Amino acid sequence: MSLTVAEVAKILIVLTVFLLAAHLGGHIFARLRQPPVIGEIVGGLLLGPSALGLVAPSVADWLIPPSGPTAHVLGAVYQLGTILMVFLAGLEMRQSGLGAERRTVLYTTVTGLVIPFVGGLAIAQAVDPEALAGPHGSAMSISLVLGLAIAVTSIPVISRIMMDLGIMDSLFARTVLTVAVVEDVLLYVVLAVILGLAHIQADTSYGLPALLPGDSIGWDVAYYVGASVLFFALLLVGGRAAFQRLATGPLGALERRSPAAFRLVFLFALCLSCMGLGIDPIFGALTAGIAMAEKKDAKTGSPGLSAVRGFSLAFFVPIYFALVGFRLDLVQNLDLVFFGQLFVLACVIKFGSVWVGARLAGKTPSWSTHFAVAMNARGGPGIIVASVTFGAGVINGQFFVALVLLSILTSQLAGAWLTRVLSKDPTFVSSDRPPVPAEALVGQQSLPSEPLSATAVAPPETRSTPH
Template sequence: MTEKEIGLLILTFGVFLCFVHVFGYVFERLRQPRLVGEIVAGIFLGPFVLGKLSPGVSDYLFANPALGADRTKAILGFIYWLGVLLLMFISGSQVKRLLSKENRRETAWILGIGTPLPFLIVMILGVSGVISIGPLVGVKGVEMSALLVLASAVAVTSIPVISRIFNDLGILHTRFASLILGSAVLEDIALWGVLAVATALTRQTSLADQYIVGSTAQHLVITFTFMGTAILAMPTVLKALGRWRWNLLLRASRLAYAIIVLFAYVGAAAYFEVNLVFAAFLAGFGLAGGISGGQREHFSDALDSISKFSYGIFIPVYFALVGYRLVFGRDFSPTLLVAFLLGSTALSLISVGLAAKLAGFRRLDILNLAITTNARGGPGIVLASVAFDAGIISAAFYTTLVLTAIITSQMAGLWLRYVLSRGWPLLSTDEEDVVEAPVATPVGGDLLGHPSSPSVGF
């Protein structure tokens, strides 16, 4: 690349960085989730706002002939993925007691009822004809695939967005956070398997086709093996490597060593075709010592440095790029959005609420768990994008899924901030979850989600 091409890319990245922090700060002052402001910044810079208001400026930044739209898109895509991987790595390193003994019973109830119940209800309503699938079907014309995506979109929980909300509120260390994220990790594995079936159905004529059954079963076995190894075995391996006297990289730079661990997990996940987002989360989890969490103090300085830089640069730009990729125009259907938003939210809240009740939680606990798990966020957007690109769903349904993901994530952030501002516990069974609500402060504090941080906006 020439100096001019590099300069144009840096300019585009700088514009994103400027707008994302300004919009995030404004939304924070309006007592709205900061990440929603970051997404709105991306929408403003996208083709449906800046592209309409000033086509020349938009083309110069994102489709300049001197650089090429395809090259710009590819590099911004790399920044997008780097942001989400760093977010998940940091989140994994700060979550304690994921799938620990004290959470297993509650996690089992949420996974056993909270996730499959809404999925099964949507499938039954769709197969029986109560829900009209026609308007949701994409160019491939496979109604069963669209129905599977619809059911998955109701049940999915956003690990990246929930992690960002927890970090901004300073509650990643709590049992509430570990319970939510532990359940979300396992449920999303199953839902990605469902998406694999939906995609395969667009190429086959029968669900019983040997290709579908074989490839999907193999993919799920590999995924579960990878996750099980990362959760149960790798923390011990990383601890042993940390004590190895010939680990020169660790002795040379703990920060570089932490990043290499992240890259190793992601590289292995790519090789085995496992979801990279989960791999990044598990890399942070393993580096911090796994379920015991006994190794994080050895990497606290390195992880704090990564957190400060990531939350100042790459993670906000990731959320801005989410907004930049949204599609509006005549393909947007307000009726479909309202119907799906209200229906899916009600179904999710009832299902998770029932699971939490059976798990022994109390009234406020139940509401906290139900509203938080209803946040669709990043996985909801990724689910929509993959399904739309595969021709499974229509453009109108794609836009609906993305907007629902944003709205439900905003609802979760606002509710948790309200609970903490009142001094209420996130879980009445755990006194450490009584957390003082963060308050938005002027720029100048750290970026770790502590009360002095400008990233705290809930």
């Protein structure tokens, strides 16, 4: 397909506008000591139906028309941004060890997953699923999305909060991150099932499921669960070894010529493998990130990984978040009553489930409270759940807006809570290292929680992240 000069010019103009809006919004929010990613979302929001669409609807429609080359290019950038965002999430998942506080990890993981999903099913019975479902949604998929929305915890958000407060090496921080890693891996499997059900509902199954006979929902669900679990298990166990073997073997020449290209080939190969199995390519991106993640104590990072991360955070990820903001139609889809109910229920259920698990593990009430608040931050993974399910037609615009706002606000609250608590009692995080001196916390109280994404493990000026 060839494009005219006018079409190419329009694509470049639109990409430039979104890139500028995202980075300018991120810069302003960083100067205000707020997560830059919220600024990126706000930048897109101002270009969409909630702002520009009200004062100049023709301009907003020109930016992203319903069809044509510009819409296709932005759709491709959005999908690549999703893949790279999840890839960066995978890079973060190896940052914490699983050895600390095994009893606490076990109890809080079980209660923090089981209770929210039971809560999601209960809420789904109390509401009309059709009022929240998109064209390819169902009562089962809406129930699962509600469970995910309540249970998900953001690894990058938590990482940034801990780094800002100087407690990343504490037992408290390591336990939080370990539970978040285990939860997120399991929750991504549930997301695979949700997207599989959406393809069944839309009759758009691809890969191996499209070749299998039968039309039983039960067998379809069993397939997506089995394929997702098997894929995760194989890559979690052998992904890192396979990556290193390819780097020194068949693709060694590419690794030496261009380390960034080699990593992109590995990333895309896993995404294509997922598509062949009929599961969403974001799960290939997640396992690719886990396989390539560098050790926490590594003195120098991989030049190839730094290049992929740098360009992703300069171009694809900001535009991804700006497009998320562009899709937020607060005028038509913000139901304050529904959002308020979802916010309260999600926070209470997640907080209560984690608090109960920590108490069963023998932790004190205050420690359990701080731990439960930290696990309530949903951040980037919450936004990914919202954007991916909305894009697949599982949820409608009202539910999408509520999920994005839920992710942003819970992350802000977690950061504010821990900052306040640590300034009053710097010893609560530590049982395995000396207490943080109170004077070390001077100036920390106004630090931002984290940009809800991989973009926030370093100062906004560098935009470098381990996630």
